[in-house]
Each structure stands twice: as structure tokens, then as C-alpha cells.
Amino acid sequence: AIxxxxxxxxxxxxxxxxxxxxxxxxxxxxxxxxxxxxxxVGGRPLVWYAWEVAxxxxxxxxxxxxxxxxxxxxxxxxxxxxxxxxxxxxxNGSQRAFEVLGRNPKYRVVIDLQxxxxxxxxxxxxxxxxxxxxxxxxxxxxAAPFPDGCPSADPNEVKVIVNRYGRAMHFxxxxxxxxxxxxxxxxxxxxxxxxxxKLPESQLASAERLEQLxxxxxxxxxxxxxxxxxxPSVNTRRDLELFGRALQNGGG
Numbered sequence: 001a002i003x004x005x006x007x008x009x010x011x012x013x014x015x016x017x018x019x020x021x022x023x024x025x026x027x028x029x030x031x032x033x034x035x036x037x038x039x040x041v042g043g044r045p046l047v048w049y050a051w052e053v054a055x056x057x058x059x060x061x062x063x064x065x066x067x068x069x070x071x072x073x074x075x076x077x078x079x080x081x082x083x084x085x086x087x088x089x090x091x092n093g094s095q096r097a098f099e100v101l102g103r104n105p106k107y108r109v110v111i112d113l114q115x116x117x118x119x120x121x122x123x124x125x126x127x128x129x130x131x132x133x134x135x136x137x138x139x140x141x142x143a144a145p146f147p148d149g150c151p152s153a154d155p156n157e158v159k160v161i162v163n164r165y166g167r168a169m170h171f172x173x174x175x176x177x178x179x180x181x182x183x184x185x186x187x188x189x190x191x192x193x194x195x196x197x198k199l200p201e202s203q204l205a206s207a208e209r210l211e212q213l214x215x216x217x218x219x220x221x222x223x224x225x226x227x228x229x230x231x232p233s234v235n236t237r238r239d240l241e242l243f244g245r246a247l248q249n250g251g252g
Contacts, residue, residue, distance in 0.1 A: 018132055021062050021107035022054045023100045025086070025093035026076075026115050028069045031209075032156060032235055037072050037115050041240055042247040044079075047072065049118035051081050057122050059129050061107065066096040091201065092211040094186060098197040107190055108132075114184035118243060119231025127225045128187040138221040139196070140187040141168070141212070143180035144230035151175040156235035158182040158210060160224055168222040171212040181230045196220065 026037035026047050033039070037047040047065065054063045065076040068088035076083050084103070086096040097112040109132045113120065124142055131140040143160050146152060151159050152175060159179035161169045171182060188196065196215060205213035215222055234240050 018059065018129060019061050019106065019108040020059055020111060020129065020132075021064070021101060021104065021109065022057075022060045022111045022113055023097035024050050024054065024063070024065045024113050024115055025096035026065060026067045026069075026072050028067075028071060033237060033240075036234065036240075037067070038075055039237075039240055041234075041244045045075055046118060046234060046240065047076060047115040048079055050113050050115040050120070051076065051079070053118070053120055053122070053125075054113055057125050059125065060111075062104075064100050066100050094188075094211055095197065097186075097188075098193050101190060101193055102197070105190070109137075110188050110190060110193060112186040112188070116234045117184045117231065118234060119246075120183065120185055121231065124183070124185065124225075124227055124231075127227065128185065131223055131225060132187055132189060137187075137189045138223055139192065139215060140223040140225060142183035142185050142227055143224050144183065144227050146179075146181055147229070151177065151179045152181070156239075157233070158184070160212075162224045162226070166224055166226070168212070168216065168224050170216070171208070171210045173208055173210070180224070180226065183227070183230050184233065192220070 028035050030036050038045045054060055065081045065083045066086040067073055068086050073083045084100050086099055090096050093114055094112050097110050101110045128140050131137060155173035158171060158173060160171050160182045161179050163169050199214050199218050202214050202217040232243050234243050
């Protein structure tokens with residue numbers, strides 16, 4: 001059941017024809033940083049920052065935080081978020097987003113906004129929304145060049161190889177020349193979700209722990225929208241400290 005501050009059917013949407021649902025998936029048992037969604041930074045839990053970006057974006061019809069963990073759901077309802085309990089057996093964030101859409105099938109687009117991307121901007125979400133407003137939309141995500149043109153060796157920073165048509169060829173945690181820094185936000189046309197949600201996990205996706213590889217392995221196109229610079233992501237406690245400093249300096 002959906003619970004929280006207000007109804008699922010959210011506020012005024014300036015592009016009502018897109019009817020966008022934003023889902024913020026979150027869980028406590030992350031491999032890299034257990035308890036990350038509720039880690040405090042700037043006096044608030046980390047998940048609040050993703051919710052606030054979504055809440056203040058004028059193109060979201062509804063916003064839901066989806067989690068299998070009552071601690072996260074309780075904390076999010078306390079600051080006014082709409083929540084939904086998700087199946088603890090779901091293997092990744094996109095599966096949680098698909099579950100919310102499946103229970104609320106009126107929406108034409110679902111955006112999966114990861115809570116470890118607290119610096120995503122409205123302009124970035126606008127770019128994703130534009131890709132959905134086409135005759136034949138496909139999966140879309142964001143990426144940016146590495147600042148010095150050299151991909152990071154940090155496996156927590158996911159990279160993407162893009163072809164000349166702006167489609168993803170491969171996602172990886174390895175530092176490969178020519179890759180872009182992937183940004184963990186995805187847009188899905190609802191009509192594709194019901195097929196994508198049933199995909200089995202591929203061996204490569206399991207080995208790399210990257211759900212995007214399931215989609216590529218099954219032949220789905222993933223459009224990569226390139227932005228000028230990647231916002232700070234929070235994958236580790238060190239990243240959280242850096243994000244906190246950015247907030248103190250007015251950069252969050």
C-alpha cells in the first residue's frame with residue numbers, strides 16, 4: 001500500500017501529457033554503504049535530497065519513495081514523502097520502480113531517481129523528459145565526460161561507452177578509455193516497463209552488479225543524454241563527507 005504525506009496523485013504538471021511518475025528506490029542493505037539512504041548530511045537524511053529535487057521539479061505528476069525497509073519508509077513519511085513498501089526480493093532499484101508503476105499503471109513515464117545522486121538538477125531531468133516526448137521513446141539515462149578526459153579507476157563510478165548515435169554500447173566499472181561517467185537516473189516509457197521488468201538477470205549484469213547490462217543483453221536500446229558535468233554522487237562514506245562539505249559551501 002502507498003502511504004505518506006498526501007495522495008499518490010501529485011501536484012500540477014506543466015507537461016501533463018507525459019504524466020511522469022518519479023520513483024526513488026532505497027534500501028538499507030547496500031553492499032558499498034549499508035544504511036546510506038538514512039545517513040545524515042546537512043541535518044537531513046541523504047534520501048531527502050533526491051526527494052526534494054523531485055518535489056520541486058514542475059514536471060513530476062507523482063513522487064514515491066519505494067523501499068522494503070520500514071525505517072526508510074517511516075523517515076520519508078516524516079518529511080512528507082509518499083511511500084510504498086516494496087518486495088524485499090527485488091534485485092535492484094529499477095525493479096522497485098517498475099513495481100510502483102505496476103500498482104499505479106496510469107502513468108506514461110517512470111523515472112528511477114537513485115538517492116545516491118543527490119546533486120541531479122531540474123535541467124537534467126528536463127533533458128530526460130524530452131527523450132520521452134517522442135513517437136518511439138526508449139530507455140534513457142544521463143552521462144557526462146570525466147573532468148580531465150580520463151576515466152576514474154574507482155569501481156564505484158560506473159562508466160558507459162556510447163556510440164555515434166548516442167546509444168549505450170556497454171556499462172562497466174572498469175576504467176576504459178573513451179567512456180563517460182554514468183549518472184544514476186533513468187527514464188522508462190511505461191509501455192516498455194512491463195517487458196523489461198520480466199528480463200532475467202544476465203551473467204554479465206550479475207558479475208558487474210549493473211542492471212543496465214540486462215537491458216543491453218536483451219537487445220533494448222538505452223539512449224544516453226550527455227550533460228556538461230556530472231553532479232557529485234554518494235557511493236561511500238567519504239563521498240557523503242564531500243557532499244556535506246559542498247552543502248556547507250553552498251554547492252549542494
